[in-house]
Amino acid sequence: MMTANSKTRTQNVLSMRGADISQWPRTDMYSTKAVHLTTEMDCDKLPDRFPAILKLDNGSGATGACVVESRVELKREFCQITSSLRNDSDFPGIGLSHGNSMMTMEFYGGTEHNVDVIIYDNKLIAAFITDSGITRRPYFIATARRMPSFLSEDKQARLIEAAYRCCLQIGLSDGTFNVEFKLTENGPKLLEINSRMGGYCLRAWLRKLYGIDMMLYSMMIASGISPYVRTHPVDKILIGVMVIPALHAKILKEEPLRTLLYSMIEKEEIVFLQFYKLSENLPPYDDPFGNIAVSGSTSQEAKLKLMEVCKVLDIDQPNYQVEQFIQNF
Incomplete structure (x- = not known):
């Protein structure tokens, strides 16, 4: 648990031990250049390879995570993030009770997937893959999700094997865990392992599509009960977009949009999940407060329906282009 709680430790332990993943190079999956940062001077430890990822070592939800293009930018972002995110009172629930140290690692291209x-x-009892949308650089805050995955069955099987082996290699032997990968031209690259079930909309979507409850399985395993996971066939695709306070709070605060939103929910035209209650003060880094999703029998159908909803509710905007987020779906 302590290894998984530190993104630096996760990468470094795995790079030393390796995990035997068939058909994919085992030593090429992990960042061998993960560096733990506690002071500005630690930024000089990073090998001179940019772009790089900078993120909280114990953080969740990608809050504060960003891509940096140079050592000067790395130091500037490190100072800015650690001065604004100091302890749990600055942003409750993202892991600052464990401190605000940061880490850097290699930046990877490719598509992002949660297992x-x-x-x-x-x-391994069961595993489920969710695809992530393209993020708004330089930050990595979630923008969109798709379930089930658009990956081929072969790639899904190997990604699941990779996630399973990575968990075992750091000692996660019992529980529900969330493993994040980038799938590159050279195979999967591990971003991080969360020693918990996936957040945001993942639990609700798994219940809706597969009829399973990850929280129930977490509690069963914690009680020493081996879960029996039986899923029903999935004949639809869910695609959803995150809504952020700075641009989309009006869908809850302005009467016409709120009425339209609730009407769509009542007619089951959309699935709306709210993650936290909105306040008058905007949270730093604009973490999503909810997700609006639609279903379709094909990717194209679901994407078209989502775009229509996003235009009607004014979610799709010049600086929040939903079509770009979901282009890989």
């Missing part, structure tokens, strides 16, 4: 795995007594 939620259920493991009991070192055995």
Whole structure:
């Protein structure tokens, strides 16, 4: 748990131990240049390879995570982030109770995927892949999700194996875990392992599509009960977009948009999940407060429906272009 809680430690332990993933190079999956940063002077430890990822070592939700193009930019962003995110009172719930140290690692291109795995007594019980949308650089805050994955069955199987082996290699033998990858031309690259089930909309979507509850399985495993996971066939695709306070708070605060939103929910035209209650003060880094999703029998159908909803609710905007986020879906 402590290894998984530190993104630096996760990468460094795995790069030393390796995980035997069939058909993919085992030593090429992890960042061998993960560096832990506690002071500005630590920024000089990073090998001179940019762009690089800078993020909180114990953080969640990609709050404060960004891409940096130079050592000067790395130091500037490190100072800015650590001065604004000092402890849990600055941004409750993202892990600042464990401190605000940061880490850097290699930046990877490719598509991003979340693998939620259920493991009991070192055995893989089940796993589910969710695709992530393109983020708004330089930051990595979630923009969109798709379930089930658009990856081929072969790639899904190997990504699940990679997630499972990575969990075992750091000692996560019992529980529900969330593993984040970038899938590059050279195979998967591990971003991080969360020693918990996936956040945001993932639990609700898994219940809706597969009829399973990750929280139930977490509690069963914690009680020493081996879960039996039986899923029903999935005949639809869910695609959803995150809504952020700075641009989309009006869908809850302005009467015409709120009425339209609730009407769509009542007619089951959309699935709306709200992650936290909005306040008058905008949170730093504009973390999503909710997700609006639609379903379709094909990717094209779901994407067209989502774009229509986003235009009607004024979610799609010049500086929040939903079509770009979901272009890989």
